[in-house]
Amino acid sequence: MIKNKRYIYIIIFTLLLIITHIIVHTYARIGILSETSIQFFIDTVIHKNIEYSQDYIRNHVPESSPRFQGHWLRLIKHYISLPLDGGYGSHKLALLAALILTDKNGGPILEMGCGYHSTNFLHQIAVNEQKRFVLSTDTDYEWILKFKTNMSSTLHQFRFINLISEWNGIGNDRSRWSIVLIDHKPGERRVLDIIRLVNITDILIVHDTETNQYGYERGLFLYPYKYHYTYLSTGTDIASKSNATLLQNIKHLLELTISMKIPK
Ligand SMILES: *[C@@H]1O[C@H](CO)[C@@H](O)[C@H](O)[C@H]1NC(C)=O
Numbered sequence: 170m171i172k173n174k175r176y177i178y179i180i181i182f183t184l185l186l187i188i189t190h191i192i193v194h195t196y197a198r199i200g201i202l203s204e205t206s207i208q209f210f211i212d213t214v215i216h217k218n219i220e221y222s223q224d225y226i227r228n229h230v231p232e233s234s235p236r237f238q239g240h241w242l243r244l245i246k247h248y249i250s251l252p253l254d255g256g257y258g259s260h261k262l263a264l265l266a267a268l269i270l271t272d273k274n275g276g277p278i279l280e281m282g283c284g285y286h287s288t289n290f291l292h293q294i295a296v297n298e299q300k301r302f303v304l305s306t307d308t309d310y311e312w313i314l315k316f317k318t319n320m321s322s323t324l325h326q327f328r329f330i331n332l333i334s335e336w337n338g339i340g341n342d343r344s345r346w347s348i349v350l351i352d353h354k355p356g357e358r359r360v361l362d363i364i365r366l367v368n369i370t371d372i373l374i375v376h377d378t379e380t381n382q383y384g385y386e387r388g389l390f391l392y393p394y395k396y397h398y399t400y401l402s403t404g405t406d407i408a409s410k411s412n413a414t415l416l417q418n419i420k421h422l423l424e425l426t427i428s429m430k431i432p433k
């Protein structure tokens with residue numbers, strides 16, 4: 170009887186070794202730390218839900234342990250398809266890190282400039298999962314209509330900007346925004362809104378920062394805590410005036426994507 174049990178354990182152990190070996194090899198080929206993969210494998214094999222990984226990240230940031238990296242990798246794979254899209258979706262990682270670290274109690278989100286990458290993403294995580302308010306805005310009526318038709322609710326509102334001057338009023342109806350995404354048109358407006366929203370924004374995420382064409386520096390200098398993320402071909406900056414720790418923690422998660430060599 171006892172002997173039989175022992176055989177079963179040996180078989181299970183051998184199987185685990187083989188599976189681990191296959192997984193580690195697959196990941197090694199695409200350049201992710203094998204240690205991370207082992208931990209990732211162990212965590213997923215015990216069937217923890219995705220909230221478990223979110224909690225783990227929130228409770229352990231800014232660790233860098235293989236387990237921490239495994240959970241971060243698991244979240245990236247769950248919410249963003251790999252390889253990462255180096256161009257259009259480069260702000261997704263910053264958004265994901267900010268959404269997870271600010272959580273349900275983080276407050277509302279302002280999206281300036283809609284897009285398949287950000288609007289759908291915010292709808293899925295911020296609205297559906299975290300039950301946070303999102304205001305999505307854009308100067309393209311067709312674009313707004315497309316998203317509004319299937320996503321509009323009391324939690325997710327859409328605003329069409331007809332005249333450029335209307336941007337001046339966007340965001341003024343709330344005393345604070347947890348996250349503000351800057352990705353709107355016309356390009357000259359971006360720095361004006363970065364300056365305008367400085368005192369009511371916890372975390373600012375700015376897209377397309379690989380070029381000087383938007384003159385972002387004129388606004389970003391008002392934010393004492395910043396990080397310039399250049400892992401992907403399109404640059405993304407995160408900035409905060411009020412929350413050094415939060416900025417530091419988002420930066421930590423983004424830097425891990427570089428050291429972990431997340432496929433791009
Ligand atoms: C910074 O952000 C975190 C996460 O949302 C929050 O828990 C913390 O209270 C904030 N700190 C300050 C000083 O606002």
Ligand SMILES: *[C@@H]1O[C@H](CO)[C@@H](O)[C@H](O)[C@H]1NC(C)=O
Binds near residue numbers: 315319
């Ligand atoms: C809503 O429509 C957009 C654009 O057509 C599409 O990409 C998205 O998947 C849809 N989302 C939902 C929740 O149906």
Ligand SMILES: *[C@@H]1O[C@H](CO)[C@@H](O)[C@H](O)[C@H]1NC(C)=O
Binds near residue numbers: 364365366367368
């Ligand atoms: C933000 O706060 C600073 C310091 O209180 C102030 O000088 C500045 O005018 C404010 N900016 C805006 C756009 O309200």
